[in-house]
Amino acid sequence: MSHEQPQQQPQALGASELEEVFGPSIWESAAHAKIPKNAWEYHIRRQLNDAAYNHLEYVPYCSTMPVQPRCEEPKFMWKRKERH
Numbered sequence: 001m002s003h004e005q006p007q008q009q010p011q012a013l014g015a016s017e018l019e020e021v022f023g024p025s026i027w028e029s030a031a032h033a034k035i036p037k038n039a040w041e042y043h044i045r046r047q048l049n050d051a052a053y054n055h056l057e058y059v060p061y062c063s064t065m066p067v068q069p070r071c072e073e074p075k076f077m078w079k080r081k082e083r084h
Helices: 015-022 040-048 051-055
Strands: 056-061 075-080
Touching: 040 051, 051 056
Parallel strands: none
Antiparallel strands: 056 075
16 A cells, blocks of 8 residues: 655746746747847848748847846847738
């Protein structure tokens, strides 16, 4: 006869609770950044109105680990636009 305790399932955490535990995401940390004037690929694609510009977002992210509350030198990447 076993006297093991039944295992409890972990509780799902909300976004604010996750941020308290793990800190901001790589996107939240860099959300304040604006697209720089020397981001030539973005500006060329915007002028051409090409597929990347129409279907992707050029977004800032924090590349440092651990992620800082506010990223001072964010990098940018193309990310698929969310559809509503």
